[in-house]
Amino acid sequence: MTVIHFSRGIPPREAIPSAAISECTAALLSTEADRVFQYAPIGRHTGDQELREQLGKFHSVDPDRLFVTNGSLQALDLLAAHLLRDTAEPQVLVEAPTYDRAVQIFERHGARVSGVPLRHDGIDLDVLKERLRTDVPAFVYLIPDFQNPSGVTTSEDKRRELVRLSAEYGFTILEDIPYRGLRLGGTAPTSLAELADSTDGARVLTIGSLSKVLSPGLRVGYVIGPADMPRALAVLAESTYLSPAPLLQAVAAQALSHGLVRENIERVRELLRPRHDAAVEAVRQKLGDVHLCVPEGGYYISVHLPVHTDEVSFLTAARDDGLALTRGSAFYPADAAPPPGTVFLRLPFQALDPEEFAEGVRRLAAAAERAE
Ligand SMILES: Cc1ncc(COP(=O)(O)O)c(C=O)c1O
Structure with missing residues (x-):
């Protein structure tokens, strides 16, 4: 895989x-x-x-x-x-x-x-x-x-x-x-x-x-x-x-x-547009309404994904399913955390073609379902 x-x-x-x-x-x-x-x-x-x-x-x-x-x-x-x-x-x-x-x-x-x-x-x-x-x-x-x-x-x-x-x-x-x-x-x-x-x-x-x-x-x-x-x-x-x-x-x-730089910004926007649109669509379709926002630019879409397990177990299971994810809790300072019962996941879309991103989100949805 x-x-x-x-x-x-x-x-x-x-x-x-x-x-x-x-x-x-x-x-x-x-x-x-x-x-x-x-x-x-x-x-x-x-x-x-x-x-x-x-x-x-x-x-x-x-x-x-x-x-x-x-x-x-x-x-x-x-x-x-x-x-x-x-x-x-x-x-x-x-x-x-x-x-x-x-x-x-x-x-x-x-x-x-x-x-x-x-x-x-x-x-x-x-x-x-x-x-x-x-x-x-x-x-x-x-x-x-x-x-x-x-x-x-x-x-x-x-x-x-x-x-x-x-x-x-x-x-x-x-x-x-x-x-x-x-x-x-x-x-x-x-x-x-x-x-x-x-x-x-x-x-x-x-x-x-x-x-x-x-x-x-x-x-x-x-x-x-x-x-x-x-x-x-x-x-x-x-x-x-x-x-x-x-x-x-x-x-x-x-x-x-x-x-x-200006020329490259135009080029990068054209490159990102289909990746962004496909990422938003894939998250909506396969994960539901769990994204923090529709970004309209940049590199990232992110989710608070409901799971009935802890973050480490979830990330380990996701890795076994062929997903390399960053530990979402690392993005929170020591006195803050994602909402209880969820893991925070940053999903960078800038480097993935639409099919790859959609397959990744499909694997995520399956991992979340198993973790229920
Ligand atoms: C919000 C933010 N600030 C700073 C940086 C660091 O960028 P630089 O390559 O300019 O050091 C990054 C890199 O991803 C970033 O996302």
């Missing part, structure tokens, strides 16, 4: 324009080899200048507000170090479920990470407000577009209220948006950062990445924040790794300036 992998959220090979990136690299090396094989300029380096300019254009922001990192994971690490530095026992609030690596990073920097339940349209604001009454966190970490692992997009109304709460209580929001460009239908809600621009006292830092729209191997992530933020992060960067690799930053800048 061939194993069906509902596991990692990595771009499928056909979503990475390797040949075009190679061409950009060759063109770059013909003129810039001496520069990119040297150290980046020392002294509060905030990223390759051309790359920051290109990213600034891409997001319509001043390049002075940008700081480039080795993938957005490093942005999370540096921001955690920066934002948690002077607080004893800082608290961080996250959506439950959320991106597991982010939780690990925040905990490594000493945070007590607490989960606020995620609904079909974003974080549960009643629970959040209740928490804010007793304890104001150092920051709230959100993945507002096609969330990893659930696929949920935060609604416009909730975004407005979140930004208002940030101003009222004085906490920072980190919005992590690697999937935002991969919308397949409907209208994109306003980004939290844009809403914060018109809300006095609100503070939103945006974390972006080229991993899902160009190439994860280039390891280009970035932070967009107020103009004082890049320098503060540069101090931390300089004391550990100096700068991201000049070659990779320059390749990314070249790809952006040739329009390769």
